[in-house]
Amino acid sequence: MSSQDTPEENLPAERAADDSEHGAVAVPGEKNPFADPGLPPHEHRIQDIDERAARRSERAVAFMFTLSMLATVAFIASFVAVPVDKSIYVFPLGHISALNFALGMTLGVALFCIGAGAVHWARTLMSDVELADDRHAIEAEPEVRAKVMDDFRQGAKESALGRRKLIRNTMFGALTLVPLSGVVLLRDLGPLPEDKLRHTLWRKGKLLVNMNTDEPLRPSDVAVGSLTFAKPEGLEEHDHDFQNEIAKAALMIVRLQPENIKDKRELEWSHEGIVAYSKICTHVGCPISLYEQQTHHVLCPCHQSTFDLSDGARVIFGPAGHALPQLRIGVNDEGYLEALGDFEEPVGPAFWERG
Amino acid sequence: MSTANDDRRKAPAGERVADWADGRLGIYSLAKANMRKIFPDHWSFMLGEICLYSFIIIILTGVYLTLFFHPSMNEVEYHGSYVPLQGQLMSEAFASTLDISFDVRGGLLIRQIHHWAAIIFLAGMFVHMMRVFFTGAFRKPREINWLFGFLLFVLGMFTGFTGYSLPDDLLSGTGVRFTQGAILATPVVGTYISMFLFGGEFPGGDFVARFYSIHILLLPGIMLGLVVGHLILVFYHKHTQFAGPGRTNKNVVGMPLLPVYMAKAGGFFFLVFGFIAMLAAVASINPIWALGPYRADQVSTGAQPDWYMGFAEGLIRAMPGWEINLWGHTLVLGVFIPLVLFGLFLGIIALYPFIESWITGDKREHHILDRPRNAPTRTAFGVAWVTAYMIMLIGGGNDIVATHFHLSINAVTWFVRIGFFAGPVIAFVVTKRICLGLQRRDKDKVLHGRESGIIKRLPHGEFIEIHEPLSQEQLHVLTAHEQYQPAEIGPAVDENGVERKVKGSQKLRAKLSEAYYGDDSQIPKPTAEEYREITSGHGHH
Numbered sequence: 001m002s003s004q005d006t007p008e009e010n011l012p013a014e015r016a017a018d019d020s021e022h023g024a025v026a027v028p029g030e031k032n033p034f035a036d037p038g039l040p041p042h043e044h045r046i047q048d049i050d051e052r053a054a055r056r057s058e059r060a061v062a063f064m065f066t067l068s069m070l071a072t073v074a075f076i077a078s079f080v081a082v083p084v085d086k087s088i089y090v091f092p093l094g095h096i097s098a099l100n101f102a103l104g105m106t107l108g109v110a111l112f113c114i115g116a117g118a119v120h121w122a123r124t125l126m127s128d129v130e131l132a133d134d135r136h137a138i139e140a141e142p143e144v145r146a147k148v149m150d151d152f153r154q155g156a157k158e159s160a161l162g163r164r165k166l167i168r169n170t171m172f173g174a175l176t177l178v179p180l181s182g183v184v185l186l187r188d189l190g191p192l193p194e195d196k197l198r199h200t201l202w203r204k205g206k207l208l209v210n211m212n213t214d215e216p217l218r219p220s221d222v223a224v225g226s227l228t229f230a231k232p233e234g235l236e237e238h239d240h241d242f243q244n245e246i247a248k249a250a251l252m253i254v255r256l257q258p259e260n261i262k263d264k265r266e267l268e269w270s271h272e273g274i275v276a277y278s279k280i281c282t283h284v285g286c287p288i289s290l291y292e293q294q295t296h297h298v299l300c301p302c303h304q305s306t307f308d309l310s311d312g313a314r315v316i317f318g319p320a321g322h323a324l325p326q327l328r329i330g331v332n333d334e335g336y337l338e339a340l341g342d343f344e345e346p347v348g349p350a351f352w353e354r355g
Numbered sequence: 356m357s358t359a360n361d362d363r364r365k366a367p368a369g370e371r372v373a374d375w376a377d378g379r380l381g382i383y384s385l386a387k388a389n390m391r392k393i394f395p396d397h398w399s400f401m402l403g404e405i406c407l408y409s410f411i412i413i414i415l416t417g418v419y420l421t422l423f424f425h426p427s428m429n430e431v432e433y434h435g436s437y438v439p440l441q442g443q444l445m446s447e448a449f450a451s452t453l454d455i456s457f458d459v460r461g462g463l464l465i466r467q468i469h470h471w472a473a474i475i476f477l478a479g480m481f482v483h484m485m486r487v488f489f490t491g492a493f494r495k496p497r498e499i500n501w502l503f504g505f506l507l508f509v510l511g512m513f514t515g516f517t518g519y520s521l522p523d524d525l526l527s528g529t530g531v532r533f534t535q536g537a538i539l540a541t542p543v544v545g546t547y548i549s550m551f552l553f554g555g556e557f558p559g560g561d562f563v564a565r566f567y568s569i570h571i572l573l574l575p576g577i578m579l580g581l582v583v584g585h586l587i588l589v590f591y592h593k594h595t596q597f598a599g600p601g602r603t604n605k606n607v608v609g610m611p612l613l614p615v616y617m618a619k620a621g622g623f624f625f626l627v628f629g630f631i632a633m634l635a636a637v638a639s640i641n642p643i644w645a646l647g648p649y650r651a652d653q654v655s656t657g658a659q660p661d662w663y664m665g666f667a668e669g670l671i672r673a674m675p676g677w678e679i680n681l682w683g684h685t686l687v688l689g690v691f692i693p694l695v696l697f698g699l700f701l702g703i704i705a706l707y708p709f710i711e712s713w714i715t716g717d718k719r720e721h722h723i724l725d726r727p728r729n730a731p732t733r734t735a736f737g738v739a740w741v742t743a744y745m746i747m748l749i750g751g752g753n754d755i756v757a758t759h760f761h762l763s764i765n766a767v768t769w770f771v772r773i774g775f776f777a778g779p780v781i782a783f784v785v786t787k788r789i790c791l792g793l794q795r796r797d798k799d800k801v802l803h804g805r806e807s808g809i810i811k812r813l814p815h816g817e818f819i820e821i822h823e824p825l826s827q828e829q830l831h832v833l834t835a836h837e838q839y840q841p842a843e844i845g846p847a848v849d850e851n852g853v854e855r856k857v858k859g860s861q862k863l864r865a866k867l868s869e870a871y872y873g874d875d876s877q878i879p880k881p882t883a884e885e886y887r888e889i890t891s892g893h894g895h896h
Contacts (some may be wrong), residue, residue: 101636115628244556
């Protein structure tokens with residue numbers, strides 16, 4: 001304890017010295033009117049003095065244990081008898097799986113009754129006389145402490161670890177290095193990031209394929225006020241890497257009145273008011289799916305980031321940090337919507353190397 | 356045959372088995388100390404039991420689920436008995452979860468018991484932690500056990516998260532995506548951690564198998580060790596108790612382990628298990644068939660994590676989208692700050708016992724629990740912490756709050772943003788006031804007795820209410836708490852008039868000590884003199 005430490009007088013006094021050690025009754029008197037009166041005398045329960053009440057308790061406990069047995073039998077019977085696909089109407093739950101309901105209720109009753117029986121038994125029939133146990137300090141007596149310290153010093157001295165520095169240093173070196181093998185082994189958990197997060201499947205000339213109909217989109221398919229989801233041509237649900245690719249390439253397409261588009265670049269990259277934006281939120285990557293056609297706002301349902309599609313998809317509310325990337329689109333010779341290149345910036349959540 | 360052996364043979368079978376075991380394991384010395392160990396009784400002491408029992412239930416049901424679950428992300432076409440999803444592409448993980456739910460008899464029940472038990476486990480730990488906090492049960496010698504409990508809570512959160520991510524349904528996949536997005540926000544190493552965790556780009560084909568081994572082996576293994584350690588320490592320290600007649604810092608008063616506590620605690624296990632089984636029978640949890648399999652480009656509205664992840668969700672939703680772009684790098688503060696806050700916010704409660712013991716300078720053992728009112732600053736701090744937690748929980752469900760109460764999502768978010776800072780301050784001040792008010796009332800009761808509600812008219816016409824003196828037990832309980840005096844730095848100059856050097860940490864400590872135990876922070880408890888003066892004055896006031 002340094003001199004700056006709390007002086008002893010700032011600590012509250014140990015509970016009054018005339019406090020009972022345990023159980024012994026201290027007479028409250030002149031010295032301490034608040035003295036501990038000691039353990040109160042035991043009060044008998046009805047079961048302690050009336051054998052008939054005790055019998056009733058016994059029967060109640062036995063009844064609950066019996067109920068549990070019956071419930072287990074009912075559990076097995078339901079398992080065998082109730083078909084797995086049967087549904088029943090239970091008020092007020094509605095239509096629910098009959099088997100789940102039967103198994104759950106019977107198992108629940110079987111378990112609950114064991115517990116209720118045991119607790120009732122403990123509360124009414126087992127002794128409720130309170131007992132006191134002494135506590136002992138957790139920390140060791142000074143002699144024990146001295147012995148341990150001596151033993152340790154002796155052991156340390158015999159090992160000569162402190163004296164033979166060469167052994168000590170090389171041992172620490174070896175022990176420090178050996179876990180490196182474990183770290184190195186983790187290297188193949190995955191590839192390095194490289195520029196994987198910067199590219200998607202979109203290329204110049206890739207058609208925009210409607211996610212629902214699987215047909216390439218024409219400008220006439222995109223009505224004002226509608227929200228269309230699209231994927232790059234050639235990406236099929238059965239493809240091995242479908243999930244990884246769609247996680248980056250998913251697109252949402254809306255048609256605005258060209259005069260409503262406030263952002264100059266957005267207008268340039270659009271076609272007849274049709275704009276294509278990444279569907280992946282720039283916050284933490286949820287797919288954006290809510291479109292408010294009057295205001296041209298899209299809302300991410302996960303964390304409510306809101307983007308204005310008529311103004312370069314800039315963030316107007318919520319936790320997202322930057323605008324949705326736009327895909328430059330046009331129309332090919334056959335009149336289908338096509339991409340005019342990949343996204344110019346990485347889609348999805350921001351990351352350190354994004355820049 | 357010797358007579359000793361004859362005696363052995365005559366002993367009951369149970370005793371012979373016990374002798375056999377004692378000869379090999381030395382169980383008698385263990386039983387001597389523990390078989391009739393005393394456990395104090397209080398309703399709040401069963402909160403920890405709920406956690407232990409739900410943990411056991413989770414392990415039992417979890418082992419069953421591993422027998423049927425396929426932790427694989429291979430895409431399969433579904434041909435099981437749930438008609439609406441037939442023919443759909445989905446991962447084997449999702450398909451096998453559908454099988455557990457619709458084809459394995461009792462599978463759905465066990466799944467729902469598993470999930471409900473997990474929710475109750477985390478809720479139980481939260482409330483148990485609050486009990487320990489507000490009663491000061493974390494004080495010496497129990498600081499390490501507080502840390503064990505804290506670690507269990509945090510690991511429980513991540514075990515829960517990795518668990519509900521396994522079915523690979525639309526909701527959980529969205530949660531995994533959120534996690535991956537948050538990992539990406541880590542400066543410098545974010546993209547590397549993400550690539551290594553997912554075996555490449557999100558979602559890849561590895562995370563279910565990896566989460567599976569984390570969920571069923573790594574985290575529960577550590578947790579099991581911590582639970583055992585936690586229990587050993589509870590036995591070793593002996594349970595805390597509230598002040599009361601015959602209860603001192605040097606004893607423990609209650610019922611013996613055998614038979615009362617064993618019957619009550621053992622019975623309580625069955626009560627908890629039975630309750631959760633019935634809950635699983637009537638209340639559906641995580642109906643993955645209604646959500647469908649995960650697709651990286653799809654999402655459902657109203658996506659919510661399990662409750663214990665809600666405050667982290669709130670942090671991420673309420674944070675403004677700050678991003679700093681410098682020298683070709685992006686610092687994603689809008690996501691990274693919530694990530695750091697998540698750790699700090701939990702960390703401060705983990706370290707609290709050490710902070711408080713530093714302020715008090717108290718190195719004694721404490722086995723008598725505080726009533727929360729008698730530690731006003733601690734109680735106020737705890738309530739402020741819980742307030743911030745709850746506000747973030749609201750923030751995590753801002754869309755749900757908005758749709759249910761017909762509020763603007765922007766307004767709810769702004770409420771959360773402001774509330775996160777203002778709420779704890781208000782809660783702190785209000786709680787401290789309430790505590791001091793309760794302390795005053797206790798003092799009043801001790802000195803003037805209990806209001807009896809009986810109005811008496813005196814001969815000269817005055818009406819008075821009769822106050823009944825408290826029993827000795829009540830007098831003792833209401834005055835049993837300890838009160839610290841604020842630590843002082845001492846004079847600025849020493850006896851020779853030379854300026855003393857006072858370390859900044861000492862000044863801070865003195866300030867905190869004043870805040871904790873100064874005149875504004877506790878009502879001095881009644882002294883024997885005050886009591887005598889008033890009670891000997893006859894008449895009632």
